[in-house]
Amino acid sequence: QVQLVESGGGMVQPGESLRLSCTGSQIIFALYRMAWYRLAPGKQREFVASITSGDYADHADSVKGRFSISRDNAKNTVILQMNDLKPEDTAVYFCKAWLGPGVEYWGQGTQVTVSA
Numbered sequence: 001q002v003q004l005v006e007s008g009g010g011m012v013q014p015g016e017s018l019r020l021s022c023t024g025s026q027i028i029f030a031l032y033r034m035a036w037y038r039l040a041p042g043k044q045r046e047f048v049a050s051i052t053s054g055d056y057a058d059h060a061d062s063v064k065g066r067f068s069i070s071r072d073n074a075k076n077t078v079i080l081q082m083n084d085l086k087p088e089d090t091a092v093y094f095c096k097a098w099l100g101p102g103v104e105y106w107g108q109g110t111q112v113t114v115s116a
Contacts, residue, residue: 004105007110017083017085021080032099045094067080067083089114
């Protein structure tokens, strides 16, 4: 059974950094497009960043210049480096892997809280 496990969340102060990881198992990781989404209280799920199997990365405007997505296929891992965190970045962050229509998997999420 495919599993995606996120880690690295926590509580930080504004301006600090966090590094989220998502590790996949039972999956040919290198074939999948990977992405991070987030869900904040009272809001809809929001796209954060994605990276293709060919390492093409895309980031939401709200995080450009602060967040960076990368992947290490040898470790079945996708990373979200988050710098200069703001209170509005507070959310549960989810990892997603997808290959095409109807072939997608989600992790369980990791909480990120940015508060003074």
